Amino acid sequence: MxxxxxxxxxxxxxxxxxxxxxxxxxxxxxxxxxxxxxxxxSLSSNRRSELGDLWQDFTTGNSNYRSLDRIGLGKEQxxxxxxxxxxxxxxxxxxxxxxxxxxxxxxxxxxxxxxxxxxxxxxxxxxxxxxxxxxxxxxxxxxxxxxxxxxxxxxxxxxxxxxxxxxxxxxxxxxxxxxxxxxxxxxxxxxxxxxxxxxxxxxxxxxxxxxxxxxxxxxxxxADFNEEQVKAFAEHWFGTVCANAGKGETKTREFLEQLFREENKPIQELAITPILLSLTCAVFQQTGKFYSKRSKLYEEGLELLLVQWDKSRSVERDEIYRDLSVERKLELLSYVAVKKFEQQQYVLFEQEELEGYIGEFLGIERRESQGVLRAIASQHGLLIERAHKVWSFSHLTFQEYLVAKWFCDKQNWQSLASQIRNKHWREVFLLATEMAKTIDKLLLLMKKNIDLIANNNQKIHQFMNWLSQKQSSIKTFYKPSAVRAFYLVANSNLHIPYGNRS
The missing domain is CATH 3.40.50.300 (P-loop containing nucleotide triphosphate hydrolases)
Incomplete structure (x- = not known):
């Protein structure tokens, strides 16, 4: 030996x-x-959990907001x-x-x-x-x-x-x-x-x-990387790539400072596997920042998983799914993402539901759609079985990007604008305004829907009247709109009841 x-x-x-x-x-x-x-x-796909329990797990604190990697694991795993x-x-x-x-x-x-x-x-x-x-x-x-x-x-x-x-x-x-x-x-x-x-x-x-x-x-x-592993990986990555140790430490510090900012939570949620964290580090190394349009990073991440990862390893697949073009695969994933996102419970799919959406889009039988689902999961990891026959996208960020891409490709602004009242659509609206070639029509429809909501809500009327009176009572050189904006933000943050505002 x-x-x-x-x-x-x-x-x-x-x-x-x-x-x-x-x-x-x-x-x-x-x-x-x-x-x-x-x-x-223990494998997530072997766990027997009800969809409702998993949804509650996501919404009530076992998972950090936007993070799907802990769904169904509980505190004992x-x-x-x-x-x-x-x-x-x-x-x-x-x-x-x-x-x-x-x-x-x-x-x-x-x-x-x-x-x-x-x-x-x-x-x-x-x-x-x-x-x-x-x-x-x-x-x-x-x-x-x-x-x-x-x-x-x-x-x-x-x-x-x-x-x-x-x-x-x-x-x-x-x-x-x-x-x-x-x-x-x-x-x-x-x-x-x-x-x-x-x-x-x-x-x-x-x-x-x-x-x-x-x-x-x-x-x-x-398991996906936790925060400490993300920090360690970034330190190793920039330490390896940079010409000297001092420069590597500086780059690491700058990268982590930006990554863990509140506005970059969607990027944090994405960068929890070595391959996507490497992509994020590479973008930062080349530009000294994240892309000004986050959608560009998500686009590259999807391309990496859909095309380049297998190609770099000289892997060929033989399933039915292989014959779809990259554009068709993205369109399929976008269709599935929208179908679920339009529901109140917008994250988790029953397997039968998910296979139904795939079959609808491709015009194939249930048995064939099962094969397509398995191919998506095994080839790209973009759909994950969170528990036995309960699925979700691997990252909420990717689902939101695909939803925004669907509306931008179809230019179906009226349907998108109708979702303005739903909080979980916030990131979709932000991404759509980045990705759309022209956003005038979308913004006008968003304003129209906001006006309709305001016109039909007595509390909003009371609040706007109070805001107008407050602005009129202040003598200042600032524009009236700036004064109203100040009190709008201040009172919204403090959550002060109408009758106690002064």
């Missing part, structure tokens, strides 16, 4: 000790950027260090959204084991399954034969190593192998795990991608 570990040490460090940095042209040392992921030891969870010595199926850090997590495991800091009693190997499709074909995808050749061991020796459980086999991207080859590889992993029960096997897969359960595997989920 020590002979094999010594033989493969340098190649493992060379292959897996570096990682690409999104938005940057060169690879960086893994240790310079890695932030230990947190693991949730604990996060565990991704490296600590391996101490249980049980096979793991690690699921997570695209760009959540699954590959980097396996790279960290294999290099830590390689350096004797983790599972030092085993020989480590990290196999990227999309590459194994070609590399393993001449071995008929037999893992014993493949490992024997890789480690230069005879058939007798490889059997000895495996039977004694002296191997740590990490298999990355089960969702990235499709068709007949994918079925063969899936069967082989299951057979291998049964045949060598002492070997530690860890498989990663995008959330919702696996069609059948893996026996004797614990299913765990990569």
């Amino acid at each position: 020590q002979q094999v570990r010594s033989h493969i040490h340098d190649s493992i460090q060379s292959l897996h000790g570096v990682m690409p940095l999104w938005g940057i042209d060169h690879w960086v040392p893994l240790g310079d950027l890695f932030v230990d992921v947190n693991i949730l030891e 604990q996060r565990v260090s991704g490296l600590t969870v391996l101490e249980k010595d049980t096979n793991l199926m690690v699921v997570g959204k695209p760009g959540s850090g699954k590959t980097t997590y396996l790279q960290r495991i294999v290099t830590e084991c390689n350096n004797g800091k983790l599972q030092a009693q085993r020989i480590p190997v990290l196999i990227k399954l999309r590459e194994f499709v070609d590399d393993g074909r001449k071995y008929a995808y037999n893992l014993e034969q493949f490992l024997g050749q890789l480690w230069r061991l005879s058939n007798v020796d490889i059997e000895l190593v495996l039977n004694q459980g002296k191997a740590l086999v990490l298999l990355d991207g089960l969702d990235e192998v499709t068709g007949e080859a994918g079925k063969q590889i899936t069967r082989e992993i299951k057979r291998f795990a049964r045949a060598y029960s002492q070997v530690l096997v860890v498989v990663t897969c995008r959330t919702q991608s696996q069609e059948s359960r893996f026996e004797r595997f614990d299913y765990v989920e990569v």
